[in-house]
Amino acid sequence: MAFIEVEDLTHVYLRGTPMETTAVQDVTLRIDEGEFTVLIGPTGSGKSTLVQHFNALLKPTTGKVRVGGRDLSDPKTDLRAVRHQVGLLFQYPEYQLFEETVDEDVAFGPRNMGLPADEVRERVRNALEAVGLDPATFGPRSPFTLSGGEMRRVATAGVLAMTPKVLVLDEPAAGLDPRGKAEILGKIRSLHDGAGITVVLITHSMDEAAALASRVVVMDRGRVVMDGPTREIFARADELRAIGLGIPAVTTLVRDLRNRGIPVRTDVLTFEEAHAAIREALGWN
Amino acid sequence: MELSRFVTIGQYVPRESPVHRLDPRTKIAAVTSFMVVIFVVRDFVGYGLLTLFLLGIIALARIPLGFVLRGLRPIVFLLLLTVVLNVFFSGVEGGTVVFRIWRFAATREGIIRALFIAYRLILLVGITSLLTFTTSPVELTDGIERLLRPLRRFGVPAHELAMMMTIALRFIPTLLEETEKIMKAQMARGAVFDRGGALRRARALVPVLVPLFVSAFRRADELALAMEARCYRGGDKRTRMKELRFTPRDAAALVVTVVISVLFAIPLAVWQRLAP
Numbered sequence: 001m002a003f004i005e006v007e008d009l010t011h012v013y014l015r016g017t018p019m020e021t022t023a024v025q026d027v028t029l030r031i032d033e034g035e036f037t038v039l040i041g042p043t044g045s046g047k048s049t050l051v052q053h054f055n056a057l058l059k060p061t062t063g064k065v066r067v068g069g070r071d072l073s074d075p076k077t078d079l080r081a082v083r084h085q086v087g088l089l090f091q092y093p094e095y096q097l098f099e100e101t102v103d104e105d106v107a108f109g110p111r112n113m114g115l116p117a118d119e120v121r122e123r124v125r126n127a128l129e130a131v132g133l134d135p136a137t138f139g140p141r142s143p144f145t146l147s148g149g150e151m152r153r154v155a156t157a158g159v160l161a162m163t164p165k166v167l168v169l170d171e172p173a174a175g176l177d178p179r180g181k182a183e184i185l186g187k188i189r190s191l192h193d194g195a196g197i198t199v200v201l202i203t204h205s206m207d208e209a210a211a212l213a214s215r216v217v218v219m220d221r222g223r224v225v226m227d228g229p230t231r232e233i234f235a236r237a238d239e240l241r242a243i244g245l246g247i248p249a250v251t252t253l254v255r256d257l258r259n260r261g262i263p264v265r266t267d268v269l270t271f272e273e274a275h276a277a278i279r280e281a282l283g284w285n
Numbered sequence: 286m287e288l289s290r291f292v293t294i295g296q297y298v299p300r301e302s303p304v305h306r307l308d309p310r311t312k313i314a315a316v317t318s319f320m321v322v323i324f325v326v327r328d329f330v331g332y333g334l335l336t337l338f339l340l341g342i343i344a345l346a347r348i349p350l351g352f353v354l355r356g357l358r359p360i361v362f363l364l365l366l367t368v369v370l371n372v373f374f375s376g377v378e379g380g381t382v383v384f385r386i387w388r389f390a391a392t393r394e395g396i397i398r399a400l401f402i403a404y405r406l407i408l409l410v411g412i413t414s415l416l417t418f419t420t421s422p423v424e425l426t427d428g429i430e431r432l433l434r435p436l437r438r439f440g441v442p443a444h445e446l447a448m449m450m451t452i453a454l455r456f457i458p459t460l461l462e463e464t465e466k467i468m469k470a471q472m473a474r475g476a477v478f479d480r481g482g483a484l485r486r487a488r489a490l491v492p493v494l495v496p497l498f499v500s501a502f503r504r505a506d507e508l509a510l511a512m513e514a515r516c517y518r519g520g521d522k523r524t525r526m527k528e529l530r531f532t533p534r535d536a537a538a539l540v541v542t543v544v545i546s547v548l549f550a551i552p553l554a555v556w557q558r559l560a561p
Contacts, residue, residue, distance in 0.1 A: 017352060018298050057469045080475060088473040096470040098495035108492065112475030144499070158474060 002030040003166060003198060004054055004086070009063035011049050023049040025222040027063075031200060033165070036192050038209040038230075039202045041219035042244040047202045048091070050219070051168045054200070055079075055086040068165075084113055087164030091171050093155035097143040102128070102154050103135075105143050109162040127161035128154075131187055149180040156184065160191070166198040167191065173208065185212065210234060210248040210269035218245070231267050250274040257281075296458075298418045303534075304346035305419045309428030311535040315542040316416045322546040323408050330553045332404060338545060339411055346419045356414040357407060364403050371399030422454035427529055444519045452508070460501065467496050 011024040024046040031037055039047050052058040053065045056072045056079045065072045067082050090096070099105035103124055110120045128135040131153040138146075143154055156172065169188065173181040189212055192199045203209055209216055209230065216233040218226035220243040226233055234240070237247045237255065246252070254264050254274055264281035268274045279285055299305075304312075319335075326332060343353055357364075373389040380392035417425065430447035437443050468478065471492045478489050 017355075018300070018349065052469065055473060057472060080477070083473055083475055088470075090466065090470045090473070093470065095500055096467055096492075096496055098492045098499075108471075108476075109474040112477070162474065 003033045003068055004029075004031040004200075005064075005066040006030070006050075006053065007064040007066075009050070009053060009060050009065065011046075011053070011058060012061045013049075015061065022222055024053075027219075027222075027224050029217065029224060029227070031166070031198065033198055034196055035215060036189075036199045036213050037201070037215045037217060038213035039200060039217050039219065040204070040206070040209055040245060043204075044221075045219040046222040047219055048170055051088065051170065051200060051202065054166070054168055055083045055088050057088070080112075084162055085164055086166045086168060087159040087162055088168045089156055089159045089170065089172060091174060092152075093159075093172075094148060094151035096155055096158075097151060100142060101140050102133075102143050102146075103139040105154060106157045106161050109158055113162060123161045123163065124157075127157035130160055130191065131157045132183060133157065149176055152176065152180075153184065156187075164197070166200065168200045170202045171204065172201070173203070173205070181208075188212070206234070206246050206248045207250075210251070218243075230269060234269060235267060254278070296417065297421050298348055298352070299421070300347045300419070302345060302347045302419070304342060304415075306534070307419075307538055308529055308531050308535045309420050309424040310431055310529065310531065311539050312416055312420055313425075313428050313432060314539055316412055318543050318546045319412050320409060322550050323405050323412075325550040326552075327401075328553050331549055332401070332408075334549050335408060338549070339408065339415075343411075343415060346415065348415065348418050353411060353414060353418070357410055360406065360410055364406060367406060368399045368403045371402050372396050423451060426451040426454070427525070427527075431529060442519075444523070448519060456501075456504070459504070460497070463500055464493065464497055467493050 006027055006029040009024055009027045009029075010022065012020060012022050014020050027046075027050060029050075039051070041047050049058065053060060053072075054067065056065070056077075059073065067086060070077045070082065072079070072082065097105050099108065106124045106127055107120050110123045115123070124139070125135045128138060133150065133153055138150070138154070143151060146154065152172070159167070167188070172184055172188065176184065185208060188199060188201065191197045201208075201212065213230045215228065216226070216230050217224055218233065218240070225243065226236065226239070234247045234251055237251070240247060247255075248269060250268055250271055250273070251266065254266050254268050254277060257264050257278070258266055262278075262281050265277045268277050319338075323335065326335060340350075343350060372391045372395050373386075380394040382390045383393055383396060384391050420428070426447040429450065430443050433441060433443035433446065468476075472478070476489060476492055478486065478493075480486075481489070
């Protein structure tokens with residue numbers, strides 16, 4: 001069942017001023033419960049603008065957005081309830097921390113939901129554990145004394161503590177070192193696989209997209225230009241390159257091998273698949 | 286949730302127009318002379334002519350009129366207050382009483398005067414916002430720096446003042462954007478800014494103000510570092526990439542404005558007396 005339905009969405013910034021720009025144009029998109037969707041596209045293609053409609057932070061200039069069957073442009077829809085269901089983590093979320101302690105900051109969301117104090121405490125602990133921070137050591141510390149990667153994880157916990165059904169993440173791994181990247185993406189994946197959370201993830205890394213997503217949506221200049229299963233999308237390498245994107249490193253590798261005459265399958269997305277495909281082509285099995 | 290939509294005053298609107306191409310010093314001088322006239326003019330004809338002149342420049346600058354008018358929105362309250370206070374407390378003695386509220390009488394003369402003063406404010410905001418719409422902040426501060434330069438002899442740090450202004454102006458849109466982003470991030474976590482009494486609303490701003498200050502300090506630090514890394518020093522020996530150039534076009538624009546200003550400043554009665 002589609003949880004988020006976007007219909008003919010167009011969003012124009014600063015309408016009626018000399019700086020008017022159309023960020024999203026005629027986008028129709030359905031995101032099913034339990035899906036892991038990755039949204040890719042060049043800078044300025046409208047990805048961030050699009051996802052801000054999923055929890056009504058932005059209102060469509062024209063078109064409709066429905067979340068869980070509720071029309072977000074209907075004045076009777078409780079937008080706060082929608083925001084509790086669709087958790088959105090912005091780019092560089094470490095800059096939104098403000099409380100005196102990590103515990104208090106993570107508790108901000110659940111408290112706004114009006115939950116009782118012991119429930120809030122419970123959720124804070126679970127959320128910190130989910131992002132790999134020990135609640136006992138990190139909880140009482142000031143968020144401003146943490147490293148960048150730790151701050152990002154606290155901010156992520158702040159969204160997770162609201163236990164959303166859908167988690168929307170805008171480049172959660174940008175600017176982290178390889179280990180930090182692997183950790184945060186691993187956590188997101190286990191939230192999806194384990195807790196069954198629907199995930200929409202924006203990224204510039206084709207490798208991340210290939211490793212995580214079951215479905216890839218490609219945007220270019222405000223429009224959705226491709227939408228389909230990950231393997232199918234990354235088979236269209238030339239089209240992706242034409243809009244300034246690429247394909248995962250391992251996919252590039254096997255395609256190069258094939259161009260040099262090694263009869264290897266090219267529909268691989270992960271290191272393991274590439275490994276198997278190359279062995280098969282060389283007859284090493 | 287587009288803050289820059291509501292704050293048009295002080296914004297720069299890049300366009301290709303004769304007004305945009307003028308030297309910033311010309312524009313500052315022209316605006317100053319126009320502002321003086323606004324205070325000198327005392328009759329309807331004068332204000333009519335000033336309005337026409339202003340509309341002409343707006344058209345020449347290719348700025349939509351609606352955009353200029355939107356800049357008046359923040360001062361609507363000030364305008365209303367000015368009118369009300371001036372109608373009742375203008376100090377105009379005598380005159381025809383139009384209506385009374387309790388002990389305060391509104392006279393015909395008082396009302397006209399109040400409207401004049403309000404209209405003066407509108408013209409002032411109009412002409413000054415036209416200056417910022419057509420002049421990039423960098424040009425504007427360059428212009429101010431050059432105009433202040435003679436005052437250095439009396440210890441006015443012209444360059445430093447101009448640099449501070451440039452940086453402040455440069456960061457207004459950045460901080461607005463940042464505010465918007467932080468507000469959205471906190472709204473995504475269930476924060477509500479537009480409900481409750483004054484105290485509750487003020488408290489709701491803490492999650493916005495703290496990150497905003499933190500990031501403003503961080504930006505200031507980074508900027509200082511970047512400037513030092515490029516060996517920035519204020520002072521005499523600095524050269525500039527773009528020298529300001531006073532062209533014949535600037536001279537013409539300035540002469541036209543000053544002449545028009547002087548002509549407009551002469552009251553209608555004087556003209557009538559001059560006529561044979």
